[in-house]
Amino acid sequence: MAIQNPNFNAGSFVKSGSKRVITCTSNAIASNFKYRFYLELIYDSKTYAYTFRPNANGYGLINVGKILQSVVEPISVQQVKTVPDADVTLTSNTFQQNIHSMPHIIHDSTDRDAYLSTGGESVKRIQVKLWDFYAATASAVPSRQGSPETDYYYVIGGYQTSTGLLAETFDKYKLTGNTKEFISPLYAKDHNATTKEFDVALSDFGTISLLNRTADVNATAEPFDFAITYHSADGTSLGQTLLGQDADHGGKYDASGVTDDSMVLTLGCFPANLNKLDASLNTPSDFPTLAYYTILVRASSNAQVSKVYRFNIVDRCDKYDAQRFAYINSFGVWEYITFNKKRVDKISKKTTEIKTSVFDYSKSYATITPTAYQESSYIPGVAHESRIIKASDSNASFTVNTGYLSSVQISKIKEMFLAPKINYINTDGTALAVILTNKSIEAVDVSHKHEQTEYALTFEYSVPKYNDIIF
Numbered sequence: 077m078a079i080q081n082p083n084f085n086a087g088s089f090v091k092s093g094s095k096r097v098i099t100c101t102s103n104a105i106a107s108n109f110k111y112r113f114y115l116e117l118i119y120d121s122k123t124y125a126y127t128f129r130p131n132a133n134g135y136g137l138i139n140v141g142k143i144l145q146s147v148v149e150p151i152s153v154q155q156v157k158t159v160p161d162a163d164v165t166l167t168s169n170t171f172q173q174n175i176h177s178m179p180h181i182i183h184d185s186t187d188r189d190a191y192l193s194t195g196g197e198s199v200k201r202i203q204v205k206l207w208d209f210y211a212a213t214a215s216a217v218p219s220r221q222g223s224p225e226t227d228y229y230y231v232i233g234g235y236q237t238s239t240g241l242l243a244e245t246f247d248k249y250k251l252t253g254n255t256k257e258f259i260s261p262l263y264a265k266d267h268n269a270t271t272k273e274f275d276v277a278l279s280d281f282g283t284i285s286l287l288n289r290t291a292d293v294n295a296t297a298e299p300f301d302f303a304i305t306y307h308s309a310d311g312t313s314l315g316q317t318l319l320g321q322d323a324d325h326g327g328k329y330d331a332s333g334v335t336d337d338s339m340v341l342t343l344g345c346f347p348a349n350l351n352k353l354d355a356s357l358n359t360p361s362d363f364p365t366l367a368y369y370t371i372l373v374r375a376s377s378n379a380q381v382s383k384v385y386r387f388n389i390v391d392r393c394d395k396y397d398a399q400r401f402a403y404i405n406s407f408g409v410w411e412y413i414t415f416n417k418k419r420v421d422k423i424s425k426k427t428t429e430i431k432t433s434v435f436d437y438s439k440s441y442a443t444i445t446p447t448a449y450q451e452s453s454y455i456p457g458v459a460h461e462s463r464i465i466k467a468s469d470s471n472a473s474f475t476v477n478t479g480y481l482s483s484v485q486i487s488k489i490k491e492m493f494l495a496p497k498i499n500y501i502n503t504d505g506t507a508l509a510v511i512l513t514n515k516s517i518e519a520v521d522v523s524h525k526h527e528q529t530e531y532a533l534t535f536e537y538s539v540p541k542y543n544d545i546i547f
Contacts, residue, residue, distance in 0.1 A: 077104035084227040093235030114209035177505030178344030192327035195340035233408015259407035273386035281505040282346035285409035291333035298375035309367040315358040403495035428467040472541035509538035
């Protein structure tokens with residue numbers, strides 16, 4: 077007797093926020109007592125067990141979607157340990173630093189750039205086992221029976237809409253040819269059928285993310301290295317940089333496929349990131365006539381296995397400081413957007429006060445001469461307090477006007493509203509966690525012009541900018 081017709085819906089990657097069910101039946105249901113389907117999910121050296129009843133027709137439909145939602149969470153730091161940017165003379169690789177400003181330095185016999193990060197807690201491979209579970213007699217204790225049916229879930233972050241399929245293939249993002257795409261950026265203009273493009277400033281920090289080759293669900297992809305080519309305005313190639321995809325630089329390539337957190341890879345490759353690379357490599361700052369550069373992923377044979385991503389270099393208006401944000405997109409990885417309009421900062425506070433007398437009751441007034449006695453309990457010229465602030469809860473927030481946005485940027489704003497994490501990126505690449513406080517996308521729609529939309533977005537700091545004052 078055994079489980080029959082098991083379907084784990086595990087043929088591709090699984091978004092943690094998606095629908096996921098297991099269906100099956102068993103020929104042991106009718107002939108045994110206290111029958112259940114017994115499910116185990118195994119990850120992080122832990123086993124989680126569940127039992128489920130068959131329905132009236134003898135079938136099991138096991139909803140594991142809610143279980144998978146709690147398995148992964150987004151990361152904000154590079155997973156490999158490096159020496160701190162603030163003091164590269166240190167020799168101990170002990171810091172997990174800001175993911176947005178990679179590369180950081182790995183100290184070794186020869187120091188090297190860690191320009192890649194694996195997915196960390198944002199991805200997991202989960203082993204799934206399904207057994208019959210019953211007792212042979214009415215008085216016996218039920219137990220697992222026989223051998224389990226087994227499969228693996230390759231869980232990545234992100235979410236799915238109600239119209240999403242129960243078992244998506246994600247073929248569009250499996251890097252096997254020149255029409256395949258990264259999982260970040262999701263929103264970029266189509267330059268042509270095999271090229272995506274977006275605008276960046278030379279001062280911008282940021283990353284792209286992609287799906288790595290795995291042992292099961294993405295076994296033919298081959299993201300072996302990254303080819304970066306710099307171009308002048310007429311398309312002339314100015315130079316090239318090849319970045320290897322390997323553990324020495326924070327990533328991981330395995331010809332047999334990976335099964336760990338490296339199933340998702342993130343590369344620091346916006347202009348400011350590339351300008352941090354070793355001086356022996358070509359970087360954007362090396363080319364005064366640089367108009368754009370391109371990035372594509374290659375296989376070990378040098379064959380192109382992704383679309384070309386074109387980074388157009390632009391000069392932003394300097395009337396306002398650029399406001400750059402990173403947010404977690406629907407694949408659970410970082411996406412970026414920059415606004416170049418007005419920003420308004422605001423500080424509010426709530427105070428805890430006590431009231432007290434302005435007179436000094438502590439002195440021995442009987443020993444004071446009558447003339448001095450008249451003023452010693454209330455000395456003139458002193459800033460007397462009758463209401464005293466003992467604690468202050470301050471709240472710093474800021475509102476950013478987006479300016480009129482293209483359809484691509486509006487798509488980013490809408491996804492930003494659903495993001496579980498948002499970071500504000502400082503000009504030096506450091507990051508601050510912020511919370512978008514607007515409650516709906518309609519509430520921030522402030523104007524329309526020429527079929528474009530402008531928003532006003534209000535953010536608060538996740539860690540208070542000012543500490544509480546307690547006396």
